[in-house]
Amino acid sequence: MTSKSLRKTIQQMNQMAPQRAQVMAADCPSRAVLGHITSRWGVLVLVMLLERTHRFSELRRAIGGVSEKMLAQTLDALAHDGLVLRVAHQVVPPHVEYSLTPLGREAAERLEVLVDWIEDNFPLILDAQQAHTQQAA
Known part of the structure; x- marks a missing residue:
C-alpha cells in the first residue's frame, strides 16, 4: 500500500467514525442528553439505581419530592438515552423494573x-450562601 492510498484509507475511516459530541x-x-443526566431528578434517579434494580414505586418513595409525572418523564428520557433499562414483566398487576x-x-x-x-x-456551601446574601443586602 502506498502512502497516498494509506492516507486516503485513514481519511475514509475518520469520516465513517462517529464524531465526538461538542456539548x-x-x-x-x-x-439534551446533558440536560437529562444533570436534571434535578436525573441525577437522583441515576444515583439511586447504582444500589440495585428498583421498581417505579420504590424510586418514587426514595426520591423525596418527585411527582409520578416527573419520575416517569425522567425515566423515559434516561431510557431513551440508553442509560436506564426498563423491564416490564407481563403479570397482573403490572410489574416494571428499572436498572442501569x-x-x-x-x-x-x-x-x-x-x-x-x-x-x-x-x-461550607451554606456559609458561602449566607455571606453572599449578607453582601447583597
Whole structure:
C-alpha cells in the first residue's frame, strides 16, 4: 500500500467514525442528553439505581419530592438515552423494573462523586450562601 492510498484509507475511516459530541456548541444534540443526566431528578434517579434494580414505586418513595409525572418523564428520557433499562414483566398487576445499563452505570458513578462532594461540603456551601446574601443586602 502506498502512502497516498494509506492516507486516503485513514481519511475514509475518520469520516465513517462517529464524531465526538461538542456539548459547548449551541446546536449540538448532546445538550439534551446533558440536560437529562444533570436534571434535578436525573441525577437522583441515576444515583439511586447504582444500589440495585428498583421498581417505579420504590424510586418514587426514595426520591423525596418527585411527582409520578416527573419520575416517569425522567425515566423515559434516561431510557431513551440508553442509560436506564426498563423491564416490564407481563403479570397482573403490572410489574416494571428499572436498572442501569453499562453506560448508565458509568454516568451514575461519576454523579455519585459529585453528590458525595456536595453532601460533604454542604456546611461550607451554606456559609458561602449566607455571606453572599449578607453582601447583597
